[in-house]
Amino acid sequence: xxxxxxxxxxxxxxxxxxxxxxxxxxxxxxxxxxxxxxxxxxxxxxxxxxxxxxxxxxxxxxxxxxxxxxxxxxxxxxxxxxxxxxxxxxxxxxxxxxxxxxxxxxxxxxxxxxxxxxxxxxxxxxxxxxxxxxxxxxxxxxxxxxxxxxxxxxxxxxxxxxxxxxxxxxxxxxxxxxxxxxxxxxxxxxxxxxxxxxxxxxxxxxxxxxxxxxxxxxxxxxxxxxxxxxxxxxxxxxxxxxxxxxxxxxxxxxx
Amino acid sequence: xxxxxxxxxxxxxxxxxxxxxxxxxxxxxxxxxxxxxxxxxxxxxxxxxxxxxxxxxxxxxxxxxxxxxxxxxxxxxxxxxxxxxxxxxxxxxxxxxxxxxxxxxxxxxxxxxxxxxxxxxxxxxxxxxxxxxxxxxxxxxxxxxxxxxxxxxxxxxxxxxxxxxxxxxxxxxxxxxxxxxxxxxxxxxxxxxxxxxxxxxxxxxxxxxxxxxxxxxxxxxxxxxxxxxxxxxxxxx
Numbered sequence: 001x002x003x004x005x006x007x008x009x010x011x012x013x014x015x016x017x018x019x020x021x022x023x024x025x026x027x028x029x030x031x032x033x034x035x036x037x038x039x040x041x042x043x044x045x046x047x048x049x050x051x052x053x054x055x056x057x058x059x060x061x062x063x064x065x066x067x068x069x070x071x072x073x074x075x076x077x078x079x080x081x082x083x084x085x086x087x088x089x090x091x092x093x094x095x096x097x098x099x100x101x102x103x104x105x106x107x108x109x110x111x112x113x114x115x116x117x118x119x120x121x122x123x124x125x126x127x128x129x130x131x132x133x134x135x136x137x138x139x140x141x142x143x144x145x146x147x148x149x150x151x152x153x154x155x156x157x158x159x160x161x162x163x164x165x166x167x168x169x170x171x172x173x174x175x176x177x178x179x180x181x182x183x184x185x186x187x188x189x190x191x192x193x194x195x196x197x198x199x200x201x202x203x204x205x206x207x208x209x210x211x212x213x214x215x216x217x218x219x220x221x222x223x224x225x226x227x228x229x230x231x232x233x234x235x236x237x238x239x240x241x242x243x244x245x246x247x248x249x250x251x252x253x254x255x
Numbered sequence: 256x257x258x259x260x261x262x263x264x265x266x267x268x269x270x271x272x273x274x275x276x277x278x279x280x281x282x283x284x285x286x287x288x289x290x291x292x293x294x295x296x297x298x299x300x301x302x303x304x305x306x307x308x309x310x311x312x313x314x315x316x317x318x319x320x321x322x323x324x325x326x327x328x329x330x331x332x333x334x335x336x337x338x339x340x341x342x343x344x345x346x347x348x349x350x351x352x353x354x355x356x357x358x359x360x361x362x363x364x365x366x367x368x369x370x371x372x373x374x375x376x377x378x379x380x381x382x383x384x385x386x387x388x389x390x391x392x393x394x395x396x397x398x399x400x401x402x403x404x405x406x407x408x409x410x411x412x413x414x415x416x417x418x419x420x421x422x423x424x425x426x427x428x429x430x431x432x433x434x435x436x437x438x439x440x441x442x443x444x445x446x447x448x449x450x451x452x453x454x455x456x457x458x459x460x461x462x463x464x465x466x467x468x469x470x471x472x473x474x475x476x477x478x479x480x481x482x483x484x485x486x487x488x489x490x491x492x
Contacts, residue, residue, distance in 0.1 A: 003354050011342075071338040075348075078303045078334075079355055080327040254266070254306040 001085045004076065008093030012065070018101050021057055025105025028053075033113040040205050043114050043122060047201050050106060050126050051194050055133040056158050062094050062137035063154040067147040074255050087250045091138060091243060095131045102130050121204045125197045125235075132193045132238045133158070139242040142249045165192040182217040193238045196231055256281050256403065256434050257302065262311035264297055271297045272308070273458040281402075282432040284425070286445045288482065289455035295438045296335060298455070299405055302436075303332055328356070331396035335407040335438075337388045339380040345391055346376035349398075356399055363400040365427075366393055369420045385412040393421055397428070404428060404435045410444060422448065442479035452478070454485070 012018055028049050033042035069090060076086050106126060110119045140153040169188060173181070189195045203222050221227040257279040264272040271294045279285060287295050300306040302313055304320055304327065312319050315326040339348055349372075353362075367373070370390040380388070389412045396404060406425070410418040425448060429435055439445060445452075452469060454461045470476060473484040 003357075007351055011340075014342075069340075072340045074305075074338050075340070075352075076355065077305050078327065078330075078332045079352065080324055081355060082324055252307055255300075 001089055004081065004086060004089040005092055007072075008069075008089050009097060012093055012097040015065075017061060018097050021061070021098075022101035022105035025053075025102060026109065029106045029109035033109055039113045039115065040118075043110070043118060043201070044205060046106070046110070047122070047198065050122075051129070051198055052162055054102060054126060054129050055162060055194060058098055058130045058133035059137045059140075059154045059158050060151070061098065062134045063141055063151050064147075065094060066090060066138065066141040067150060077255055083251050084247060087138075087247055091134065094134050094137075098130050098134060099127045102126050118201075118204050122201055124232075125200055128232075128235045128239070129193060129197050132235065132242075135239045135241075135243040135246075138246040142246040142253070161192050161194050165195065169195070186217060186221050190231075190234050193235055196234060200228070200231055256316060258314040258317075259298075259302075260312050260314070262298075262301060262308050262313065264294075264301060264306060264308045271458050272301070275311070275460050277453065277460065277463060279434055279436065281434055282429070283451055284429045284435040284449045285437070285451045285453060286449040286478075287436060287438040287453045287455065288440075288442070288445075289461075293455045294458040295455060296407055299332075299407055299436070299438070302405065303327065303330065328358070328399075329402045331399060331401040331404045333389075333392045333396035333404075333406045333409055335411070337392035339388070339391070341381035342379060344377050344379050345372060345383075348380065348391065349376075349395065352395055352398075358399050360400055363397050366390075366397050366420070366424055369424075370394060370417060386414055386417065389413050390417060393424075397424060402433055404433060406435070406437045408438055408440070410439070410441065418444075442482055443477070445478050449478070452482075454482070 029046055032045040032049065033039065036042040036045060073086055073090075077083065103123065107123045110122050113119075114122065136157055137154055140157060141150045143153060144150045169185070172188070173185070189199055199218055199222055203219060222231055257277075259275055259277040259279075262272055262275040263270070275294075275298060287298070289295055297306055301308050302320075304324065312321065314320070315329075318326065320326055343351070370393070372390065372394055375383075375387065378387075380391075383391070389409075393406075393409065396406065404425070409421055409425070413421060422444070425435060425437070429448075437445070437449065449466060451463065451465055453463045466478060469478075469481050469485070473481045475481045475484055
């Protein structure tokens, strides 16, 4: 597996997009922290940028990369290599290179400006979000043989998680405002990795007070170490489930 | 060496392979022929594990290929249209495949030398002509000295000189007792090369016979005229 992984890594690094991505993240982060007068505000600004751009870049780059690797995959399957190894090498290659880009681009300024617990939370959540959206990209590429369709599915999924889901939650919130749905809201956030990530960071920043009663419920749940554990487990499930489904489908795919 | 039992494959509603049964043995050189879209390439891809059959099984040395992928060590495959990562050079492709195979056996570099691949090592795959790509495919197929060679339209796109080199290589490998499976539309090329013929039509195997007996039955001395003779019989039309 290491041998294939090595070729994937070399190939991605040669592709300059990942380097450009790291530089842009660095520019965003350094300017976010330099423009705001305190680190918490800077982190908040950065959070919004990260939660919008990191998923988009991760899912789009991975989707296109996997489609462009179709020849590479085809070359390898007739040789004595398990399909699982090919698929997982691609996954680890993308996950490690994009996570590195995030760590180098955004991680360094975050560590530099924010205090350690907040910085660590932000970095681990950002890395997880990167990997989650790579896993989702693997799922959308296996759903369609057609490149244009696959990229379309990826963009729609990103749109759903980054924008539409919030709209839906807000809609539900207004419709059922008369009912005690605060506890249900905690459950609903698990349905979107981006929202889960946002809440985890916001609670670290002590701005949850502004979210009213719902914020208090969130704090009750996500603020405890048990809640924290559950939410990280949920984020990891968001990696394992799409990747697992794509792997099962890839093993049965005709090339 | 390879046994195919009741193999069927559907692509959606299209049945490309219908209940194929075959026994392929060592030291045989078999031509797989039939009209376009009759399932030749699908059958080959099933043997290689690139296409997953809907039902039936393939045994390689009495072991099912579903569970163990190691059998592919013993197969050299030359695809009809070789698709390679476009940004890689020939040298990188060859060293990658070597690395992945990690074979400890001696490499067979006959074609590598005869096709002069050495001079082309720094060329990117995207700049290659169809014929040169075929040369790379052929070199890779023979490189690891496998016991089974599966060649899908090997001479299509090759210049006469390269085609002749490849043909001689195939004859030399056949003499070593390897199993060779060739698909081709150029029936005249198969004379003197193959010992058996499998004829397929619309996903079904029509016959699997020795070349000699076909020639005797039809009273001809060339494969091409024998096949034409058979095709003209009303049974197969």
